[in-house]
Amino acid sequence: MKAICADLAWEQDTLDALVSGLAPDQWQLLAPCGRWTVKDEICHLAYFDHTARLAATDPEAFQRHLIEDLGRIKNMDEATEITLAKGRAMSIGDLLAWWRGERRQLVDALVRLDPKDRLPWYGPPMSARSFASARLMETWAHGQDIYDALAIERPVSPGLRHIAHLGVTTFGWSFANRGMAVPETPVRVELAAPSGEIWTWGDAAASQCISGPVVDFCQVVIQRRHVDDTALVVVGDVARQWMAVAQCFAGPPTLGPAPGTRVIQKHHT
Incomplete structure (x- = not known):
């Protein structure tokens, strides 16, 4: 768990270093999918690092979240609005502080677990190892949206394997x-x-x-x-x-981009 948690923390901290240096207008850039802004991407990560932290530290609180927050959702559009709403209402500084606090508590909790420990999530329970891998994948994926929105090269992640x-x-x-x-x-x-x-x-x-x-x-x-x-x-x-x-994330089936629609012309920072 120490190795994968170190890779997860590296991914989070590296993305944080990028977005912390952005100008206010850059936070409003749209990702290539054209639906979310850079700020929305961080809102999403902060929200699910929060719920992941609940799953890792307080399973009963996570179950209450499933009932109170997600039990009223009728479709995916509503789910998106609910998961982004808290972060969207925050200033950039407050959003970053929320994300940093949640993700650090999450990593601190995960690194103490046995890799085979079972954690509740939105589908079947997951092993701690798979749970940490999924958070790494999620951070890398939404980080990709941000690097694409900025059209810049991203550093090589130690967590690619x-x-x-x-x-x-x-x-x-x-x-x-x-x-x-x-x-x-x-x-x-x-x-x-x-x-x-x-x-x-x-x-x-x-x-x-x-x-x-x-x-x-x-x-x-x-x-x-x-x-x-x-x-x-x-x-x-x-x-x-x-x-x-191919879809390595949970949730209903979604389609990836059509050919030629996410070929990003990048420049070096």
Whole structure:
């Protein structure tokens, strides 16, 4: 837990360092999806770091939250409004203070847990290890929106292997969540780490394979890039179908960007 929590804290602190230096007008920039501002992205992270902290420290309070806050939600639009409302009403300074407090308490709680401890969440309970991985993935994903809105290069995350692993292990979920039969055909995944090391998952003898940069794979499974806009090499019909529906986060099925719609021309900071 110490390693993954250190990677989670690094991701949070690095994103904090970026947004803390933004001008007021930059907080209102729209992410490429065109729905949320930079401020909304941080509102979202702060809200769910808060509820994650409840799940990790006070499961009864988390269950009350499910009833009191989310029990009245009728659709996803209402859910979005409720989860963003508190942060949107805050000044930038107050929002950052809220996010910092919640995420630090969350990491402090997670690092003390056994990796196999079960924590309540919005779907089935999760192991502490998976829970921390999911918070890392969520921070990286919404951080990607912010880096894209600013059109700047992002630093290499030390937590990419955790995100990629989550992407691989949600293979079945990505199909089942859409009411689709989960393919029985194995798919090998071979990803190039920033260090040049090759990270692998699955049977080396599998005829279907996905290979390429780990960053590209992570961007596809968090639905921030279409596979055709990456350097991934996809071999086989099942592998291709997976990349079309990949979703490594909980919630109802959503579609990633269409080809060519999130190709960001970036500049260096």
